Amino acid sequence: xxxxxxxxxxxxxxxxxxxxxxxxxxxxxxxxxxxxxxxxxxxxxxxxxxxxxxxxxxxxxxxxxxxxxxxxxxxxxxxxxxxxxxxxxxxxxxxxxxxxxxxxxxxxxxxxxxxxxxxxxxxxxxxxxxxxxxxxxxxxxxxxxxxxxxxxxxxxxxxxxxxxxxxxxxxxxxxxxxxxxxxxxxxxxxxxxxxxxxxxxxxxxxxxxxxxxxxxxxxxxxxxxxxxxxxxxxxxxxxxxxxxxxxxxxxxxxxxxxxxxxxxxxxxxxxxxxxxxxxxxxxxxxxxxxxxxxxxxxxxxxxxxxxxxx
Ligand code: NVA
Numbered sequence: 001x002x003x004x005x006x007x008x009x010x011x012x013x014x015x016x017x018x019x020x021x022x023x024x025x026x027x028x029x030x031x032x033x034x035x036x037x038x039x040x041x042x043x044x045x046x047x048x049x050x051x052x053x054x055x056x057x058x059x060x061x062x063x064x065x066x067x068x069x070x071x072x073x074x075x076x077x078x079x080x081x082x083x084x085x086x087x088x089x090x091x092x093x094x095x096x097x098x099x100x101x102x103x104x105x106x107x108x109x110x111x112x113x114x115x116x117x118x119x120x121x122x123x124x125x126x127x128x129x130x131x132x133x134x135x136x137x138x139x140x141x142x143x144x145x146x147x148x149x150x151x152x153x154x155x156x157x158x159x160x161x162x163x164x165x166x167x168x169x170x171x172x173x174x175x176x177x178x179x180x181x182x183x184x185x186x187x188x189x190x191x192x193x194x195x196x197x198x199x200x201x202x203x204x205x206x207x208x209x210x211x212x213x214x215x216x217x218x219x220x221x222x223x224x225x226x227x228x229x230x231x232x233x234x235x236x237x238x239x240x241x242x243x244x245x246x247x248x249x250x251x252x253x254x255x256x257x258x259x260x261x262x263x264x265x266x267x268x269x270x271x272x273x274x275x276x277x278x279x280x281x282x283x284x285x286x287x288x289x290x291x292x293x294x295x296x297x298x299x300x301x302x303x304x305x306x307x308x309x310x
Contacts, residue, residue, distance in 0.1 A: 003309045004112040004119045005302055006105070008129040008171035009196060013204050015305070016136070016174050020146050023137050023294070023301035033300065035307040036066025040096040042303070044122070047073035047102040048232045052268060053122050053130070056295035057099050064300055069095065079107060088114035097303060103233055118306040120299075125233060126190075128163040131267045132171035133302060134294040138287055139223055141294075142263050150176030150205055155221040155258070157182040157214055157248045158275050160189045162234070164227040164267055169197040169208055176204035182217035183210065184244050214248050221258040225265040226250040226275045242274075250276040255285065263287045 004010060011019060026032055036042065042061045046054065054070060061068040078087050084107055091098050092115040100108055101122040112119040121129050139154070140146045152175075156168045160183025169189055172179035179197070181189060188194075188210055197208045211217050218224060226248075229241040236244075255262065264276075264286040272278040281288060 002116060002118055003306045005129060005306060006108050006112055006119065006121050007127045008132055008167050008174060009200060010129075011174065013174050013176070013200075016133075016171070017146050019133065019298070019301045019305050020137055020140055020149075022304060023133070023297040024140070024146075026300050026304075027294075027297040030063055033304045034065035035304045036061060036064040036096060039065055039067040041067045041069050041094060042097045042099060043069045043071055043091050043095045044099045045071040045073060045076065045078070045101065046122075047078070047100075048123065050101060050122075052292055052295055053101060056299055057122065060296050060300040060303065063296075064303060066096065073102070078102075084110040085114045087111070088116075092116040096307060118303075118310050120302065120306070123163060123232075125231075126163055126166055126193075127170070128167045128267065129171060130295065130299050130302065131164065132167040133298040134291055135168075135225070135265050135267070136171060136175050137294045137298050138265065138291045139263070141290065142287060143222065151178070152223060153178045153180065153221045154223040154225060155180040155182060155217040156225045156227075157217060157250055157254070158226045158245055159183065159187050159229060159231065160210060161187045162227060162231045164225075165189050166193045168225065169193055170200065173197040173200040173204060173206045173208055176201075176206040178207045179209070180217040180221065181208070181210045182214045182248055183212065184248070185212055187244060214254055215257060218254045218257045222262055223265060224250060224255060224258055224262055227267055228269065228271060229275050245275065249274070250280055252277065252279050255280055255283075261285075265291050268292055
């Protein structure tokens with residue numbers, strides 16, 4: 001059966017841990033896994049802007065012995081010029097895997113059901129699971145290994161209904177984290193995602209909690225995370241975003257309420273003075289560039305895991 005990674009809970013807890021362990025090994029020995037030797041090709045498709053994702057997937061695919069074929073969604077017009085299913089059939093006959101950044105999660109699901117090769121979510125409106133794998137890798141590194149993940153308290157502040165919030169809930173629950181989301185009531189996470197995350201915590205010992213109090217969320221947290229107030233494809237005006245999310249800015253006062261050795265995550269791109277202050281993102285507790293680098297290692301491990309099972 002072809003395995004895909006469309007959302008964070010496509011990896012069971014033991015599988016997520018296996019991927020993170022492999023990522024740590026690949027970080028120490030960059031060319032230790034060569035599942036794409038040939039070179040076999042991987043299609044990397046973008047319907048939305050990218051920097052980290054394009055760089056980390058293309059570099060990672062090459063380091064795995066393969067060849068990345070980057071497809072600009074503005075030219076391919078998937079679903080417009082050609083159906084998602086036809087595109088999937090064309091790609092599946094030539095490439096070993098498909099990595100896609102797009103809008104609706106349903107497009108990715110359609111691709112996965114027809115491609116016949118692993119399909120990886122490189123960000124949709126609903127989830128950004130590769131980013132959360134990299135974030136978990138970063139937290140594991142900071143806290144002494146994957147054994148330290150269960151029980152870690154991660155507080156995410158900002159837009160609770162965006163892809164990062166949803167992926168922190170599912171991916172964090174899978175890792176046994178205590179995930180707290182601080183967000184205004186009107187931007188609460190999707191109920192089904194919250195429910196699924198709760199279900200997962202029953203077996204991992206984690207927990208999920210949504211609050212409109214930033215102070216409550218960050219109190220004693222080991223990890224603080226935030227994200228842009230306006231995601232790609234979201235039409236919220238800047239003034240409205242400031243009104244909604246201003247009280248949830250990650251600033252020095254919020255950081256002071258967390259553990260003394262708390263680390264700060266941001267998936268980038270960051271808007272200093274909006275969701276996070278320069279003092280915090282450029283300060284000593286920020287690990288955002290380790291986090292950005294860890295996209296590479298986490299995604300190489302993920303591709304290796306998926307290819308080995310396909
Ligand atoms: N929530 C952000 C993440 C960017 C990597 C967005 O979707 O734009």
